[in-house]
Amino acid sequence: MNFMKPSSPYLNIVLSLVCIMYLLPLQTVGQADSILVSKLETYNIETGERKVIYRTEGHVEAPNWSPDGSYFLFNSGGNLYTIPTAGGTPKKLDTGFATNCNNDHGFSFDGEQLAISHAPEGEGSKIYVMPAEGGTPKLVTDNAPSYWHGWSPDGDTLVYPAQRDGEFDIYAIPVDGGHEIKLTDTPGLDDGAEYTPDGRWIYFNSVRTGVMKIFRMHPDGSNVEQITSNKQYADWFPHISPDGKQIVFLSYDAGVEGHPPFKDVTLRLMSAEGAPEVVVDLYGGQGTINVPSWAPDSKRFAFVSYEFITQE
Template sequence: MLWALNAYAQDNAEQPEGKVLQSSLETYNIETGEREVVYQVKDHIEAPNWSHDGSYFLFNSNGRLYTIPVEGGEPKQLDTGFADNCNNDHGFSPDGSMLAISHSPEGEGSKIYVMPATGGTPRLVTEKAPSYWHGWSPDGETLVYPAQRNGEFDIYAISVNGGEETRLTTAEGLDDGAEYTPDGKWIYFNSVRTGVMKIFRMRPDGTGVEQITSNEEYGDWFPHPSPDGNHIVFLSYDASVEGHPPNKDVVLRLMPIEGGEPEVVVELFGGQGTINVPSWSLDSKKFAFVSYSWVDTD
């Protein structure tokens, strides 16, 4: 199935003449180093999650969410009710029964909703916008997310049932990509507070902040702890790159969660959309990501 190339790629100034964007949904096996392509399409797809039962991937494209079997095949659109402007911040609850999504209602910024993982009508969690889901506490009771309030992006927490949000970070500069460890003792996130985007962690109440990565050659984004609590994988740009744009030469780096030197495990063309959200298999042996390339229109 070939979907029409979306406005994102059409408007990209870096798009070579006569070329279209091809997205490749891939997996990487941390034990064997094997990199496997599951699905390719001449369109822009982003941010795969691995389902709790291990049978399918979830990704977003053109404001909608899609599922595809882990062995490949044809994507199927997930019923998200009125939410037809979903971005790449989505993920499953710890028990796999629910899904958190980030949808921008017409004329508004992104808000966070929860819904059945099998599809259905989303329920609003965050009244304020913009808010972008990134993590779910292991007990299923709390969501963490970066949000812009009064011109500043910080990490916030909120009950899955909604209500008042709690600000967890206060440092000047962008904080993003918040995600709990499986034991619930830490929240990993990325922050530009030291000048270059790096990986940090903090306690769930926002205390005990520690910097995890330090190599000034890289800008590090979106740390994802493995389900067994042994590793984190994250995306790194060249430190000269501002923000987390698409269509850059980037690497995925893997490191022990207790610390150590990160290892480059995948080199690819990508960035935004590659590995924004949790994408580990439940057995912690593989993670999923999206790489991109410019290909002929034929």
């Protein structure tokens, strides 16, 4: 479920507690007398318009915007669903045996394939590839836990954070499986790896400086550069627009550890050469924008916000 990707025994305990909370009936999440409401929204970076596409009682996470622009993909309750970008009724996507999917999923650049992260019974999350229109997933990573986060533009390579020997680092692997390549080797959590559309960089977030910040590196793991530095924020999940000109990411207060759900957070936007600015304030965090969610026109992105409604 990718709630916090623990890097210590204490965080493993926290992870277990959060997972238990996730599996409880939705009306008991948060407060016993409240109902969780999820809202799939879009934000227009040119007009500042924030638009609710789909609102539902229940837990919805991590929207992808399809490369053809026609629909969103999101996860809920271990399954994946599609919904037209104009709104409507979600439709369950056929993922075969993979019915314990978490919120790390996304399309190849050409839109023909979908990478998903699914935890087989009794095992941790593993990465699979399947046709974008649905079908039988094919295993890519033998080792667990592994959480998909990015496709290379040529469709040949996947990048992902994975825990090996007690440390979360960024790895790359051929889309057909095989030997995984370790790209980072700094103590502390590395997460959220994503290629730029031109394939020159992989953006990711890392706690190596003490507080989670955005970094980038070359696809072979070299030339690491820090991108964000504001001490007010802990920054997660950088997503690069299809035209390569903008980056949106999630920011918590710097005192928040991990990427928990149900917090006051912001979405910040920055140009490739500019300073970040807050564009959306919301109640969310985990599940809000874990995966690539830009529209093909690079003018909008999708995210999920949450609220608890008191039962009458």
